Amino acid sequence: MDIRFSKYTSFGNTFIIVDETRTPLAGDEQRAGFARWALNGDFGIGGTDNVLYLSEATGPADYVFRIFEVDGSETLSCGNGLLCTAAVLRREHGGDQWRVLTELPTGRPRPVQIGAEGDGRRTWVDMGETRPVPAELINRNGPPPADGIDRISGLDVPGVGELGGYLTFSGEPHLALFRGHGLPDELAEKLFIDARGAIGRPDGDDITESVALAHHIGTHVNRAYRDLFPQGVHLNFARVEGRRVEYRTWERAINCETLACGSGTVAMAHVGRELGLLPEGEIEFWPHRCRWYQPGAALTVTSTESGYVVTGQPRLVCVGVVPETSVVPETSVPPDLARVPEPRQPSIR
Template sequence: MQFIPFVKYTSCGNSFVIVDETEQTVLSEDDMSRFAFQATNISFGVGCDNLLIIQRCNKSSLQSINLSRDYWTRPPQEEQAEFLFRMFEPSGEEALCCGNGLMCIASYLLDKHGISNASIMTEIPLATPKVINIGAEDDQIGSWVNLGHPRLTPPELVDFEYAGQVAPAIHEMQELVVKFRAGDLKAYTNDTELRIRSLLVFTGEPHLVIFPDSDFSAPEQADYIFAGSGQDAERRESFGSWLIEHIGNYINNRMRHIFPAGINVNFARRLASGEIENRCFERGINRETLACGTGALAVAYIYSLMENLNISDIDVLPHRCRWHDEQAKIRIKQNSDGWKISSDPVMLFDAVYRLLPKNSSLSEVLNKDQDGIVTEDRKQVV
């Protein structure tokens, strides 16, 4: 039986299980993918959005990754960064990057190791991973990640036959048409399809950015996506959430010829206050997430270009997260070094997980011993 120590953090409603391999190896490459299911599953495991692994960036770690996963023709050089950022989806597939996940790692490095600033390698599965800087303050200001400058989406993630470049880092996708069944929109419109203009940018993850007020062929539906208060607010919220799920799933399932690895779909609205609301359907979890750091940057970057603004800082409000936390926001700052995102992650608990043997059933193990997840401070099953 394998015991896995971990900590759980949350940032703007995104929660992560973090396994620290900076001092010793805890999981093999195969076990990382296998543990991702237990880490993310609320019924048979811990429950979170993603599993995060933090490792030292050294020759041994890089060789182990490439031996198992064959990502690189030529492995990165270990002196490029201090740490490696690994993120795994519920399916066990390794993802590229995650703004909120990196901010949680920044907080963890400060809390656990007293490190307030570090270089970290991300986008591990790409042919050329990226090195960025992360940090956290010890005076409650929060954590930050410098994601660098937005750039064109790597060719392995999109078919450029359907895209036209409109800015140094942005592609405009040919009009995307999302279809509906005859009765899906009956209460709101007789239309059975929605034509969408969208812009594509890469901020560590590939993001489509859509401003429904101007980019939907039926712009009135933007009011359902960003439902406010009112007599029918609950019904409008419910329909808006369904609409996002339908559009996100339709694009990811029916348009694989354009986006072979899937695509994050962001919906944004400019507010009179100068802030931006954002909702994001994430490709890795196949549903809307409460917040997305790389998506918030994608939205802020495209907004700055659309409006021809030289933004030094702007707040992106994660609409879904703010249903539960009205103060939730992701601060975006631009300087010569790149675009920095910041928030205030919170550590929820640390614990130990008993990883099931590879060929054992859950019921077989539980019938032998009721231990599952054991907290470090109480040493009891939770």
């Protein structure tokens, strides 16, 4: 059977979405193989972060949401992916609210509510409360913290210095480093650069150096501290101005910085409130790197009785059909990140 797909973007996070209620796949081997092929920029579709698969659910949900990486592995969840899913369901199936199952690889599937407003150009996802990072994703001493935040210090990064952050779980493990709270002011200035003159052509020397710096930090932390974060960790660099947070995100599994991150905004909203940096209510999040291309890019995170609701504006890029014969099964998987020994280990408080 030919595989039909939609391609969506949410602030530069891009997804190939396969609706298995209309194009059922044979199983996880085919899902993994299609993801490896589709996300390959040379032989597949390319230009995309992940492949999302939607299928009908039974029990307490309407649909099952699954997300696969470029190496064919399945990851847990994705805020911007869920925003795009709401747009797909609105366009393909109608309605304005759905309950979807996420986080299947944990063995503890979690239902979340998603919805679309008006013509579906504005969508939302109720991410609920943040939680302590599951035991399989962190080697901590002692029980999980009551406020859901592990304090991480002593992250030594060559050429950068010592960093610290606040680790919580919002469908993915996120380490939030706020300016003045684990992220030194001097380093923040290098990460959050004035790129107004480079909008639409973000390739100047300052931008190149800033991108290399973010990649260096994210890559080193995920390599050097693999014993602490056995399956990797997202890094969120953030600075707060009033009710606005400007941020950048380096993502595990993809092993690079992406233009935006929906689940990361929820983690930052929670940590920011606990640190006294952010008030309750609605907070605007600016994806710094995405705004080099789209100056108005922003989503909102609102604290509610049920937790945190993320609202955004995903966009349909294209729809297409892939002939099944085009997808060549790939059996090779990139090797796991090698651990680089360090003289010191960070502490969890």
